[in-house]
Amino acid sequence: MNLNERIPNNVNLSEDKRLQRALEKWLPNFLSWWHDMGPDGFQEKDVWLRTAIDVGSEGWAHFDYVKMPEYRWGIFLEPAQPDAKVGFGDNYGAPAYQEVPGEFRNALRRIIVTQGDTEPASVEQQRQLGHTCPSLYDMRNLFQVNVEEGRHLWAMVYLLQGYFGRDGRDEADALLERRSGNPDKPRILEAFNQPCDDWLNFYAFTMFTDRDGKYQLSALAESGFEPLARTCRFMLTEEAHHMFVGDTGLSRVVKRTAQLMKQNPNEDARALGGIPLDIVQKYINFWFSYSLDLFGGEISSNSADFFAAGLKGRFKEQEQYTDHIAADGTFTMMVVENGKLVPREVPLRNALNEVLRGEYVKDCEKGLARWNKALTDEGLSERLCLPNIRFHRHVGEYAGHSFNIEGNLISKEEFEAKKSEWLPTIEDREYVRSLMRPVTEIGKIANWIAPPTSGIKGKPFEFEYVRL
Ligand SMILES: [Fe+2]
Ligand SMILES: [Fe+2]
Numbered sequence: 001m002n003l004n005e006r007i008p009n010n011v012n013l014s015e016d017k018r019l020q021r022a023l024e025k026w027l028p029n030f031l032s033w034w035h036d037m038g039p040d041g042f043q044e045k046d047v048w049l050r051t052a053i054d055v056g057s058e059g060w061a062h063f064d065y066v067k068m069p070e071y072r073w074g075i076f077l078e079p080a081q082p083d084a085k086v087g088f089g090d091n092y093g094a095p096a097y098q099e100v101p102g103e104f105r106n107a108l109r110r111i112i113v114t115q116g117d118t119e120p121a122s123v124e125q126q127r128q129l130g131h132t133c134p135s136l137y138d139m140r141n142l143f144q145v146n147v148e149e150g151r152h153l154w155a156m157v158y159l160l161q162g163y164f165g166r167d168g169r170d171e172a173d174a175l176l177e178r179r180s181g182n183p184d185k186p187r188i189l190e191a192f193n194q195p196c197d198d199w200l201n202f203y204a205f206t207m208f209t210d211r212d213g214k215y216q217l218s219a220l221a222e223s224g225f226e227p228l229a230r231t232c233r234f235m236l237t238e239e240a241h242h243m244f245v246g247d248t249g250l251s252r253v254v255k256r257t258a259q260l261m262k263q264n265p266n267e268d269a270r271a272l273g274g275i276p277l278d279i280v281q282k283y284i285n286f287w288f289s290y291s292l293d294l295f296g297g298e299i300s301s302n303s304a305d306f307f308a309a310g311l312k313g314r315f316k317e318q319e320q321y322t323d324h325i326a327a328d329g330t331f332t333m334m335v336v337e338n339g340k341l342v343p344r345e346v347p348l349r350n351a352l353n354e355v356l357r358g359e360y361v362k363d364c365e366k367g368l369a370r371w372n373k374a375l376t377d378e379g380l381s382e383r384l385c386l387p388n389i390r391f392h393r394h395v396g397e398y399a400g401h402s403f404n405i406e407g408n409l410i411s412k413e414e415f416e417a418k419k420s421e422w423l424p425t426i427e428d429r430e431y432v433r434s435l436m437r438p439v440t441e442i443g444k445i446a447n448w449i450a451p452p453t454s455g456i457k458g459k460p461f462e463f464e465y466v467r468l
């Protein structure tokens with residue numbers, strides 16, 4: 001591990017002068033992007049952050065006060081596995097690719113660019129949230145997520161510059177040029193162009209959208225392109241914290257809402273400055289449906305090609321499956337035909353987006369169970385739920401059709417008439433925003449959210465996580 005170089009790394013960067021030069025040329029552009037599009041304000045403040053200093057299970061998370069622009073962004077890959085093999089697809093069992101196979105070059109570049117684009121996008125989406133944090137603990141978590149998304153961008157840029165030559169360098173530059181929500185140069189995926197401008201959005205985003213990241217990275221951690229697999233394996237260790245922030249954040253909102261409901265004779269949390277459960281449900285519906293789109297079309301020749309080439313596997317491909325060829329299985333899914341939902345059987349390889357999406361949905365359901373337990377613990381009978389996977393989709397088989405929250409086909413008019421019951425309205429968003437007043441005293445927390453059950457890395461909640 002070379003921590004003292006300009007770009008910390010464990011890939012022997014100093015021995016590859018061409019790559020080192022390319023990355024050092026990119027570094028000031030990254031910093032100027034971070035300055036312009038990273039967290040607004042607080043750049044000069046000391047934040048109690050963890051920094052990767054080793055990829056081993058103990059050493060990679062080192063905690064100390066750091067000013068965000070001085071965070072040690074770097075290039076960290078999990079150790080190479082001796083005799084790594086392509087773990088699935090048509091080349092199953094062949095030696096893993098250490099270089100980009102020419103015939104898969106475009107597909108691989110597209111996979112890496114698409115993943116890479118999400119990382120700076122989320123930082124852009126979240127850049128104003130520091131100003132309205134509910135506590136110092138939450139502010140610190142926000143900035144931790146932000147710097148790590150910055151490092152994930154480095155991870156993808158390393159692959160582009162290290163393995164794709166000239167066009168890889170161009171793509172690395174373009175990753176700093178697109179802007180979340182900008183109509184002229186938007187980010188590639190739609191969820192990453194949606195505003196994330198209040199903390200309920202932030203928790204829902206890190207719960208649902210970062211969790212999509214977990215599944216994409218897990219599928220790429222199986223890749224036969226060994227540098228990609230090793231990069232993604234290390235990114236997954238960081239990603240876990242992002243989902244923790246979202247999952248526990250929503251849990252704390254739900255808990256506080258339940259407490260306020262009990263204090264009010266009409267069980268009206270809003271009357272006491274809380275976020276009503278129906279608004280929480282609408283935010284869930286919004287971010288869950290946009291995040292489902294990130295998996296791509298239900299029936300996809302790309303998914304079949306990526307799998308056949310050994311580039312993108314299934315979730316826990318090695319652990320969960322015995323047949324890694326998957327050449328003759330089938331998968332049955334519901335599709336719309338002549339205005340009706342009917343089952344259609346497709347070759348398994350063409351359904352792998354849907355298979356991965358199914359794993360993701362199961363994981364999300366566990367989050368819902370935890371939040372519902374928070375309601376039970378407070379003695380309430382109300383429940384939150386996930387909408388059906390067909391609801392409010394913009395990509396794939398269900399895009400262009402209207403479904404209700406249970407997943408039944410309805411007319412566009414019916415959808416429009418009910419939309420305000422299912423998705424956040426302007427009034428809902430304005431109400432949530434009206435609650436977003438910063439609380440920055442040590443140990444204090446906003447009224448609309450419960451404190452966490454413990455602090456970070458053995459520190460109490462009452463700790464100066466950010467020195468203001
Ligand atoms: Fe990320
Ligand atoms: Fe993340």
